[in-house]
Amino acid sequence: MDLETSRKWDEAARGYDLMNGFGPEWRWAPWKRRLFSEMSGRVLFLAIGTGQDIQFFPPGREIVGLDISARMLAVATTRAHAYEGSLELRRLDVHDLDYPDGSFDQVFTSCTFCSVPDPVGGLKAVRRVLKQGGTLGMFEHTRSRLFPFGVMLEVMTLLTRRFGPEMNRDTVTNVARAGFTNVRVEPVYLDVVKIIRAVGPG
Template structure:
């Protein structure tokens, strides 16, 4: 997996250059960051400019090459931002050590999203929040077909366009408290809260 993202690092900013359209919504979502923050899948750091200043943020990515590219942007952040290499499915942080976990177009690329969500659940403090800026499979059949077809070739580069990320998050023990549409029901800004462990269901 890391190899794919190392290869994609050089073209990542071009391929993910949707910031012009999505930027304001990202800023609005990231404004909800509270306390100690874990940002999962920082990539080349294109989202750093949308972080509210003055936070203590640990930003992780699985690709060393991506992290190297993110260093310059991280240095410009007006707050405490630490970059480190980590796998979202197997986080080395102690349990209940973060107040907010943030993802931005990350859960489409994690091989086992349920496992990653369980990890987020573990490292979040009780009542901790999960903020997701993610694309998911549309509930409209026509749009869903287009996303399924796109997945045939995006899967080769490690990205799945047709995941039901919200259902996976719920199954992992998160309560979705607010959904904002960015583009139809495909790109969503999601606010979720960590439920207590008893309410989780195994997938």
């Protein structure tokens, strides 16, 4: 367990719902609801944070929600209990996934690989626990090729990485570097916010 990262996100958990709970959730709700409606089989959700995404999960699914931060998970617990389906929460570092190979049909993420310290390593771990032909569905903000947003995100990252996410991650490339195939990108906002879909072990 990466204790430094865990502590950073425990700190962030204090004001997380206040910062993130209204504008962003309202704005991205239709995209998230549509992406998560694709959930089927045994699903791993990374990283569940305070559980704000649970409201967008379709009912009746079998989901394991992971996060490295105990404080995030403490807030998520009430939301998880209200979910009409099977939703198990676990404190786990994505780099230390303790599931056997091929344990899940699908993995979903939401603003996760802006925050995981070693994104390619984390994505390789995710790929390992996917079944043959299993799929990855991500709602992520990434670096942008558009001027001036790309430059702005680089500068913002100097500050944001100290207490939260990195704004300049090339997550689409990282997904391919981790060995996923058939990587498809659905743009959501300004080459920054994206839905990324990919296929795991062949």
